[in-house]
Structure formats: C-alpha cells, structure tokens
Amino acid sequence: xxETLDWRGSRQDAASRASAATGRDVIGSGISMRNVxxxxxxxxxxxxxxxxxxxGEFITLLGPSGSGKTTLLNLLAGFQTIDGGEILIDGKSIAxxxxxxxxxxxxxxxxxxxxxxxxxxxxAFPLRMAGVDRATSDRRVAxxxxxxxxxxxARKTPSEMSGGQQQRVAIxxxxxxxxxxxxxxEPLSALDRRLRESIQIEIRELHQTIGSTILFVxxxxxxxxxxxxxxxxxxxxHIIQMARPVEIYRHPQSRFVASFVGESNLIEAEILxxxxxKMRLRSRAGYVFEAESRNGAASxxxxxxxxxxxxxLHDQPSANTxxxxxxxxxFMGETLRIEAVMxxxxxxxxRCPDTAARNLPEIGTxxxxxxxxxxxxxxx
Amino acid sequence: xxxxxISAPPATAKGGRGFWRNPALLLLPATLFLAVIxxxxxxxxxxxxxxxxxxxxHFARVFSVPLYWESLIRTMKIALTVACLxxxxxxxxxxxxxxxxxxxQVLIATTVILPYFIAILIRTYAWMVLLGRNGPINxxxxxxxxxxxxxxxxxxxxxxLLGMTAVLMPLMVLTIYSSLSRLDPSLTRAALASGAGPxxxxxxxxxxxTLPGIGAGFLLVFVSALGFFITPTLLGGPADQMFAMHITQxxxxxxxxxxxxxxxxxxLLITLGVVAVAGRMMGxxxxxxxxxxxxxxxxxxxxxxRAAGQGRRSLGMMVADLIGWxxxxxxxxxxxxxxxxxVRGIGVLIICTLILPILVVIVISFSEASYLTFPPPGWxxxxxxxFFSDSNWMTAFWNSLGIAALSATIAVTLGASAAMxxxxxxxxxxxxxxxxxxxxxxxxxxxxxxSLYSLFLQMGLVGTYxxxxxxxxxxxxxxxxxxxxASLQAVDRKLEQGAAVHGASPLTVFRTVTLPAIAPGLAAAxxxxxxxxxxxxxxxxxxxxxRMKTLPLMxxxxxxxxxxxVLAVVSTLEVLLVVGGIILARPVxxxxxxxx
Numbered sequence: 015x016x017e018t019l020d021w022r023g024s025r026q027d028a029a030s031r032a033s034a035a036t037g038r039d040v041i042g043s044g045i046s047m048r049n050v051x052x053x054x055x056x057x058x059x060x061x062x063x064x065x066x067x068x069x070g071e072f073i074t075l076l077g078p079s080g081s082g083k084t085t086l087l088n089l090l091a092g093f094q095t096i097d098g099g100e101i102l103i104d105g106k107s108i109a110x111x112x113x114x115x116x117x118x119x120x121x122x123x124x125x126x127x128x129x130x131x132x133x134x135x136x137x138a139f140p141l142r143m144a145g146v147d148r149a150t151s152d153r154r155v156a157x158x159x160x161x162x163x164x165x166x167x168a169r170k171t172p173s174e175m176s177g178g179q180q181q182r183v184a185i186x187x188x189x190x191x192x193x194x195x196x197x198x199x200e201p202l203s204a205l206d207r208r209l210r211e212s213i214q215i216e217i218r219e220l221h222q223t224i225g226s227t228i229l230f231v232x233x234x235x236x237x238x239x240x241x242x243x244x245x246x247x248x249x250x251x252h253i254i255q256m257a258r259p260v261e262i263y264r265h266p267q268s269r270f271v272a273s274f275v276g277e278s279n280l281i282e283a284e285i286l287x288x289x290x291x292k293m294r295l296r297s298r299a300g301y302v303f304e305a306e307s308r309n310g311a312a313s314x315x316x317x318x319x320x321x322x323x324x325x326x327l328h329d330q331p332s333a334n335t336x337x338x339x340x341x342x343x344x345f346m347g348e349t350l351r352i353e354a355v356m357x358x359x360x361x362x363x364x365r366c367p368d369t370a371a372r373n374l375p376e377i378g379t380x381x382x383x384x385x386x387x388x389x390x391x392x393x394x
Numbered sequence: 395x396x397x398x399x400i401s402a403p404p405a406t407a408k409g410g411r412g413f414w415r416n417p418a419l420l421l422l423p424a425t426l427f428l429a430v431i432x433x434x435x436x437x438x439x440x441x442x443x444x445x446x447x448x449x450x451x452h453f454a455r456v457f458s459v460p461l462y463w464e465s466l467i468r469t470m471k472i473a474l475t476v477a478c479l480x481x482x483x484x485x486x487x488x489x490x491x492x493x494x495x496x497x498x499q500v501l502i503a504t505t506v507i508l509p510y511f512i513a514i515l516i517r518t519y520a521w522m523v524l525l526g527r528n529g530p531i532n533x534x535x536x537x538x539x540x541x542x543x544x545x546x547x548x549x550x551x552x553x554x555l556l557g558m559t560a561v562l563m564p565l566m567v568l569t570i571y572s573s574l575s576r577l578d579p580s581l582t583r584a585a586l587a588s589g590a591g592p593x594x595x596x597x598x599x600x601x602x603x604t605l606p607g608i609g610a611g612f613l614l615v616f617v618s619a620l621g622f623f624i625t626p627t628l629l630g631g632p633a634d635q636m637f638a639m640h641i642t643q644x645x646x647x648x649x650x651x652x653x654x655x656x657x658x659x660x661x662l663l664i665t666l667g668v669v670a671v672a673g674r675m676m677g678x679x680x681x682x683x684x685x686x687x688x689x690x691x692x693x694x695x696x697x698x699x700r701a702a703g704q705g706r707r708s709l710g711m712m713v714a715d716l717i718g719w720x721x722x723x724x725x726x727x728x729x730x731x732x733x734x735x736x737v738r739g740i741g742v743l744i745i746c747t748l749i750l751p752i753l754v755v756i757v758i759s760f761s762e763a764s765y766l767t768f769p770p771p772g773w774x775x776x777x778x779x780x781f782f783s784d785s786n787w788m789t790a791f792w793n794s795l796g797i798a799a800l801s802a803t804i805a806v807t808l809g810a811s812a813a814m815x816x817x818x819x820x821x822x823x824x825x826x827x828x829x830x831x832x833x834x835x836x837x838x839x840x841x842x843x844x845s846l847y848s849l850f851l852q853m854g855l856v857g858t859y860x861x862x863x864x865x866x867x868x869x870x871x872x873x874x875x876x877x878x879x880a881s882l883q884a885v886d887r888k889l890e891q892g893a894a895v896h897g898a899s900p901l902t903v904f905r906t907v908t909l910p911a912i913a914p915g916l917a918a919a920x921x922x923x924x925x926x927x928x929x930x931x932x933x934x935x936x937x938x939x940x941r942m943k944t945l946p947l948m949x950x951x952x953x954x955x956x957x958x959x960v961l962a963v964v965s966t967l968e969v970l971l972v973v974g975g976i977i978l979a980r981p982v983x984x985x986x987x988x989x990x
Contacts, residue, residue, distance in 0.1 A: 091587055113586040114594075120587035126580040130602040139598070143589035187588065197587070 040070035042227030043104045043194035045090070051098030052085050059085040061251035062099065067229070069104075072221050074230045074238040077248030078274070083231045086248075087197050090229065092116055103195070114143070119188030119196040119226070123203055125180045127172035127187075134159070134168040137186045144191065154190055161220070162186045178209040185217065189224055198230045202237065214240055235275045239263060247271050263321075265309065265391055272319045272393060279325070279362050280393075281318045288312045293392065299358020301336055305390035317393040322365040323349070324389035327372070328382040335382035338362060340375045350374055354381060420815035421827060424808040424871055432834060432868050435845035436662070442848070443655035452656035462640060462657070469637040470664075472554065472626070473619035479559045480615045481608055483744050484566035489600075490741030491567070492574045502741070503571075504976070505749045510564035511922070511972045512752065513929035515946055516965040518625045519953055520751030521557045522548060523758060526957070528767040530754055549631040557629040558619055560747050565618065566611040567744075573607025574600070592733045610680035613672045617665055621838020623932055628953060637661055638840040642935065658841040669836055678825065682832045682876045752969060759962035766957050777959040787948060787960070793859075794928055794945040800863035801870055801927035806920050808867070809874025816875070817882040828879075832872040842868065843936030850937055857939025865937055866927035873926055874919040881915025882908075921975045929968075 045067040052060040059082045067073050075083035088094045090101060092113035100107050108116060119140070127136050134155055141151040159165045162182045172180050181201055188196050198217075202210045218241050221228050232238055238245045239259045246256040247270070255267045266272040272280060283295040286302070288311070295318060296302045305318060328335050338354035341361070345351075345368070352364040352375065362383060366372065375381060446452040456462045491502050509517060523529055525547040532544040547553065581603070585595045623638040630636070638661060644654045672680065754768060759777060761770030781787050809831075816828055834842070846865055847856070855861030885908055893903045931946040938947055945964065952961055 091583070093583055093586070112591075113583075114589050114591045116587075117589065118587055120584065122580040122584055124578055124580050126578060126584035128581060128585070128599055128603075130599075139585070139590070140588035143591075143594060184584075187584075191589070 040225040041192060041194060042070040042225055044069045045195065045227060045229070046102040046105070047086070047099065048102065049099035050086070050089065050096060050101060052082075052089055052094065053097050058251050060089065063251075063253060065246065065253060065256070067227060070225050070227055072218070072228045072230065072241060072243045074232060074242035074245045075248055076232060076235060076238040076245050076275070078233060080250075081248040082251040083233075083248050084199060085251075087199055087229060087231050090195075091118060091120060091197055116195075117191070117193055119191060119193040121181070121184045121188045121196070121198040121201040123200040125172070125177075125184045125204075127180055127183055129172055131171070132168065133164060133170050133172065133175070133183050136172065136183055137190050139187060140191045158186045158190045161223070162216075177205055178213065181205065181213065182216075185220070189220065189226065192224055193226055196226045196228045198228065200231055200233070203232070203234070210237070217241065239275070245275075247274065249274075266319065266393070269317060269393060272317075272391075277322050277363055277365070279320045279322060281320065281360060283316055283318050285311065285313045285316050285392075292387075295392075297358070297360060299356060299360050301356065301358060301360075303390075304387040305392055306387045307390055307392040309392050319391040319393060320362075320385050320389060322351075322363040325362065325364045325366075325383050325385050327352070327364060327366055328384060331382045332384075335384045338381055338383055340377055340379045340381055343374050343377060345374055352381075354383065356383075416819065417815050418819035418821045420811040421819070421821075422815075424812035424831060424875075425827070427804075427808050428830065428834075428868065428871065431846070431849070431864055432842075433830075435849045436837070436841075438848065439655050439662075439841070439845040440659055442652055443659040445652045446656075452653045453660065455653060456656055456660055462637075465635050465637050465640060466660070466664075468635070469620060472551075472558070472634075472636060473616050473622075475555055476558045476562060476619045477612045477616040479555065480563050480566035481612050483559075483740055484563055484611065485570055485604075485608065486737045486740035487563075487567045487744040488570035488574055489737050491571050493737070502745060505745045506564050506567050507976060508969075508972060509560075509748045509752065510568065511925060511976065512965075512968060513931070513946065514561050514624050515929070515931050515949055515953075516755075516968055517561050517751065518557055518628045519949070519957075519961055519965060520755045521553070521560065522628060522953070522957060523766055523768070523962070524751045524754055525553060526766055528765070530768040533768060548629060549634075551630070551634050554626050554630040554634045557625045558622060560751070561625055562615045562618055563744060563748060566615050569611035569614060570604060570607045573604045573610070577603055596733070606676055606680075609672070609676055613668065613680060617668055617836050620665055620668070621661060621840055623838075623840050638838055641840045641844060654844065658844045661838055662841045665836060665838060673829075678829050681835060682828075682872070752965075755962045755965045756969065758959055759966040761959050761962070764958065766959065766962075777963045781960050781963045784960075786943070787945075787964075790943040790945045790948040793943060797859055797862045797866065797944060798924045798927040800859065801866040802920055802924035804863060804867040805870030805874050805923040805926075806916070809871040809923070810878045810916060810919065812871070813875045813878035813882060817879050828875075831875045834868045835872045839869075839930075839932035843933045846933065847936045856937055857942040859942075862934060862937055862942070862944070863927065865933045866930045867923075869930070869933075870923035870926045873922045877915050877919040877922065878912060881912040885911040917978065921978065925972065925975065928971075 045065070047063050047065040050060050050063040050065075051058070061082075063082075063086065065086075075086060077083045085094070089096050092108070092111070096109065100109060102108070103116075128139065131139070137158055138151050138155045141154060146154070155168075156165070159168055162185060164179070164182055164186060167175060167179060167183075172183065175183070181204075184201070188198075201217075202213055205213065214237060217228075217230075230238075230241060239262075242259055244256060244258055245262050247254045247262065249270050255262060255271045257265075262271060262275055266275065269280060272278045281297050283297045283303075285293055285295055287294040291306055291308050293305045293307065294302065295305055295316065297318075331337060336356055338356045340352060340354050342353040343350065348368055349365045350368055350372070352366070354362050354364060356362060364383065443452055444450070456466075487506065491499060491506065494502055525531055527544045527546070529547075531547065536542060536544065577600070581599055582595055585599045586592075590598060621638050622636060623642065626634055626636045627639055637657070641654060641657050641661070644657065669678075669681070758766060758768060758770060760773050760775065761767070761777070762772035762774040763770055812831055816824060816831070821827075842865075850856045850861050850865075853861075855864075889907050889911075890903050893907045894900070898906065929946060930944075931950055934944050934947050935950070938944065949961055949964060952958065
C-alpha cells in the first residue's frame, strides 16, 4: 500500500512536468504480453498473444467483433482473470495487482459516467480515490476540463450533456491522473461520423500532450489508420499483423488484413518470373502483368493486392491497359466508385477522384484500366 | 347513387367507430368494478367512522385509550425495525444474486422468489414449526449443548420481528435487485479503473445509484408491515399486539359501530400518508416497481423531482466527503476479499432463513408422529391420506380452487384490458388511473375486509362464491395490470406498425403480433391472480360464513387450535403449486419483477 502511494506520488511529479513542458514528455509505460491466453469455456478469446508496446505509444487493436480485442483490454484492466501467460507493465507482472491498484485510465463505449455526480465530480473521482488533497484535486480538475474545453460544463450532470460532451468528460476522467496507460474501449462508436472525426483528432493531440501509453480498441479501420502509432490487427484470438498504419495499409501480410483494412482488389495469379522483386505474373484469367514487390516467392501461386485508388482509368486503349466493362458506378462525393469486369471474368473495384474532366460512366460502358507495377503488393 | 352518398356514410360510421376504438375505453370495466367494490366501501368506511357525536368522537377514543395509541406506536416501531432489517440484510442478498452467474444465480434467485409467492400464513406456520418446543432449532441447540431444556422461543417480540422480516425479505431483495440490474455494468468497471477499491465502488457508485431502489423496497416493506396481521398474531405474545389485530378482535366482539371504522381509517390514513409522501419524493412508480409511463401530465413532476434530487445529492455528497473519504481510505486497507465475503456471508444467511423453514415443513409433512417434532421419528404418508380423505379439508380445497378460478377470471379480464388501456391510450391523468388500479396493493387487507363487510351484508354476498371471488379480485387486478402492462411495454411498437402498414387490421395486428408477444405475461398474470385468491386469508376472515370454508380459513382455524402435520401437508402442496407456477412463468419473471 505504502509502495503504491509513493508510486502515485512520483507519477504526480511526472504529470506536472508533463504539463509544464511544451514538448512531448513521455510518462507512459511499456506493456508486454507473453503467451496470454483467455478462454470462455471451449471458446478461445485470446490464443497465446504476444505483444510489445513501447512507452508512450498509441496502439490500436483492430478487428471484427469477437476477434478478442476487447478481451485483451479487459485482461489488461483486470476485469477478467488471465488463463495463461502474463502481462508485464514496465517489466513487472500485474497478475496480482487488482484493477483499482493498476492506476490506469479507461474510457468506455457507453461513457460510464457516474450519473449521481457532476462533471467536475466525475473527473475528480480518480483523484479522490488516490487521496489527492482537495486543493490539488480542484486545480487538476480545472486544468483537465480546460484542456478538454469543458470548463463551462463543470457543474452539469452527465444527463444534461450531449453524447460527444459526455465522451469528452469520460476522457477527462481517464487522463486526469496522467496515468501511464489509458485504455479506450470503442469510445467513439456511439457518436455520429462528424463528431467522431473531431474527437479522433482531439484524442490524437491529447496523446501528444500527456504522453501516456494509449491502447485503443476499435472495429473501424479508418479510425485505426488515422489515430495510431501502430495497429495490431486481430482475428479469432490472434494478432495477425502489428505495424505502422502505412505499412498495414500498403503491405498487409495476409488476405485477412488486406481485405479488412481498406478496400482491396485481390487478384489470384501465378508468378511466371521473379528477379529480385521485379515480377511477371499471369492472372487466373490469363492476363499477364508486372509487379514490383519485396514480398513474394520465386514462383508458384500468389495473391496480388491492388488498392482501388491506385487503378487509373483511360478512355483509349494503349500498351499497358486492360479492357473492362462497367457493371456499377456510384458517385460518392470526393470519389467515384466503379466496379468493372475485366476480360476473363475478374471484377475490379476502382476509386478515382471526382474531377471536372470525368463523368460517371454508364453501366455497360467499355473502359480501359491500368496500374503501375509499384502499386502491386504480392501477398506471401 | 352518387359519389357523395357513397362516401358520406362511411365517414360518419368511421367517426362512430373511432370513439369505440379509443383504447381508453378498455380502462372502463376495471375502473367501474374498483369504484363500486373498492372505492365506495372505503368512502363508506370513512362516513361510518365519523358518525360519533361530535364527528371526531371515535377518533378521540383511538388516541386517548392507551391500549390503542400505544399499539399504534408499537406498530410503527415494529414496521420501521422490520424495514431496516430487510434493507440491511436484503441489499447484500440482492448483490449476491447480481454477482453470481449461471446456474448459481438461478438457484439463489429461486430461493428468494419461491417464498415470495408462498402464502404468508404458510410461511409463518413454518416459523412456528421451526421455533416450536420440539422444533429443529431447540433440538439442534440441545444437541450442541448450548442449553439442556427446550426454550420457549415463540410468542415474543423477537419472533415477531424475525417472522415479519423473513416474510417481507423477498419483496425487499427483488426491489433492490431490479434497481441493481438496471445499472450499466461498465459504471462499476469505470470506478475500479479509476482506482476505487470494491468498498469505494459500493459507497460512491452502487449505493447512491440504487438508493431509489432501497427507498422503494423500504417503503413497500414498511407499508406492508404497518397493516400486518397474520404473522404477529401467530408469532407474537400479548405484548406484541399490532394495530391491525385490534380491528379483527373488535370485529369479533361487536362494540359500538363507528369506533371500529375509526381504527381502520386511522390505519388507512397513516398508510396512505406514508405512500403519498414517498410518492411525491420519488414518484409513485415505486409501488409497482415499473418504469415511468409516458404521460403528458407527468413532465413537470419529473423535472421537479430532478431538481430536488440534485439538492439532496449535493448534500449527500458533502456528508460523504466529510466522513466517507477518510473512512474509506482506512477501510480500503483491509484485504479486498473482506467485502466479498461479507456479501456472501449475509447472502447465504438470508437464503437459509428464507428456504430452511419451508424445507423443514416439507420434511415434517412425511412425519409419522402425530405432533410436531423434528427430525421426525419415522416416515409415513398418513397425513396426506388424512388430508385427502377428510371431507372438511377436501370441501375447503375445492371451494378455494373454485373461488380462485373465478377470481382469476375476473381479475385477468378486467386487469388485462385495463393494462391495454393504460399502455395504449393517450389520455391525461394516466398516472392517477394507474395509481388507482394498483392502490389495492398498499391498502391494509384488514381495512379492506372491514369496509367490504358492510357492503356485502347489504348485498347478501357474505359467504358466497361470487362475493369472495370478487373481493379477492380487488387485489388480483393490480397484479394483472402490473404484469400485463410490463409485457405490453416490452412489445416493440414497430412490429405492430409494420403489420398495420402491410395491411393487417387492428384486430389482426392484436391477434398475430401483440397477443403472442404478451402471452407469457398473460399466463403469469392468470397464475398469480389465481394464487393471490387461493392464498387470501384476511378478506375471507371478514367475508366468509361458517359454512363457507376456504383452505386458508381451515389452516387458520387449525393453527390457532392445534398444530398438526396436516398443515404441513397443505403447505407442501402449496409449495408444489408455486414451484410449478414459477417454472411456467420464468420467462416473464426474468423481465419484470412480477406481482406482489
């Protein structure tokens, strides 16, 4: 207990340093998971998960529902007991530390604001629990509310506020202690798109300011791409790939990641020739094309990813183009979304910017498409 | 025929049908029924109570004769103690139900729900068996060597408090549980993640948020206890007379008319006063444990409640800040398991208190001995034989069955249509009407019985099948209204609108969408209305004749005359009936709190 208090005390110093400093001051903890297993009866929610998170990193756990991302968060928070393996915070196992002594901050999808307390009291809650004296507590609450632009709402109760405001209060409550780790469980999924985007940016900036390690759970791939330092893509209790957003988007390591993150054309092909990454492939439909990719075997079958926005549209055929017939064309605002069937029967999804030069093609129109060899990514 | 002559008649016909289609009309039968058989007799009761000279003479006597006002004070004290005991022990039990999972949760919940539906008379009888001279508690204590002669455990204040607390405990537990289960579970997690220990979570989050539930449970128990009659009569001594008992005793010995009614009016006014104050503070919904009704007249009340709530909240916060925080930090140093084990300990204690008496009675019904002793010296079915071959018992049994069936029919017909009217109509004063419909739940049965007695005398209904069934239906209607209204509110209006948009007539919509959705609720309502009548004793005491015996009346007479195992047989059969009903009604019970 005494140890915990000392530790909290030192954390407050770090916090005041962080708020005083103009630059980024990392106070977050490193998190490591070693062979973490969690089962619900026969269902394995987390299957020997290994994960290393650097201090101060913003990590997103991305995956479809039931992939185990919320389970990992709950294990980290201590809401559920671990069935195997261990979780280390700054190198120390937290197996025997109960939730309320872990000193994390947490934001919930349902906000989970205490309806019997005002905004200020909600935000002060973690401070009071840590035994911070009244004056310090008041000052810190005021600072945090100021930071979240909530100062004028301090005396309101949660039920008097909009969803977006409530979630900002929940975030304020989670960061008021300047915790080493902040857990966010799909915090934005109850909000409408515009609000979601503005709070995404806010959370991102907040992360820069306070320097905590943030673990963010979402099933929204665009949210993950915008916010994270690194993304861990999860499926069926496994981490499939963990990398920077650009890497995840451009160079996915599996079909699952390629199709879950962003839109994709996955072309089944055979490698005819591979000279140090410069390949010639033949699609199942018989179309031969070139690709430059550091991934991929010397020969044999391969799946080639071409992102829809990398495909160019031409009115006239030329040497590098393939003919296709438009089967669907939608105006999406900033882009046109076109589906076309290539000769040989493969369907391509194409995204091209909406420009004055191009009108939405009519269904049945014959078009010519092309892509650069560098825009292909060969999946192993 | 011109176009206009064709279109005109349907227009008028439609106007006429429109009136008859107003769902508010569905409220009419139940309202009329209650007005005649419930409101008018109570008004008449008030009139008779004021026939003294001057008009307040009878009331003056109530408050000047020490026997009565001392009993009034005693009644208040007992009711308050029982309500406090129920709250203190009921909260951990409700928490235990909420925290357990799977089959454990079902088991624990059943041990609370089961006694809730067993007749008070039978549960009190079980305590008499348990605490009797040769009962298991005396036997066990002697076996342990705590004392060597059986003690007289019965007929004192302690047993009255124990018995009443045990009888009313399920009401408290279920009320608190329903408010606990409505909480967002991530609130607890948020508090834990914010560094609050289990104790702090309870003190700062669970307790403040379930305070309305505790308040509702406290008031329901308090109000029920105020009018309690059966348990204190059977378990109490001469020094434990409760107010309701005077009314029945006076009814036996005919004293001056008017004074008796004055006693009843005093009890009724105190009850209504408590309910009115509580209702103003937290909304009258606490009576039926339901959500708010959509009602235009309710909006101002709601905002005012909130404003008042805020004031109280900040005051509570200040108190909590002053003493709560230092205390919490001190107690927070205890191992976290202490709280969990306290909850478990109290929960298990309460569950034993609720279920053990019933188990003992079931065991004793198979006893060979002709007196009550535990454990039984030998086993036999002779008391079952005796019950099924005794023409008195069998007549009473068939009477009860017939009356209960008739009463359930009346209650469900009137109550279900009234529930439809309440949920589906757009009338004003909906809350007031709902309050009228459920108010029989809170009127002490003794008062109701006395007020009906003179009406039934005039109409020649005393000791008749129909009379008893109608009287029992007064208490059956609120049960039906609460259950059916809850099931109706759970029906997605979009489903009905969907059916209507696709061409179903209102009747077809009701038959194909609404009725299947509320069918389990209706079934439960039928069962509980039946059970209410089957178990009813107090009204029957007033309204029955010596030739018209029901099962509870026979039990009552026998308990007062001699305690024998036939009573245990009847109790066992009742337990079987309730268990069967609960199994049938489980899907509904999990959704609403059910009737009481």
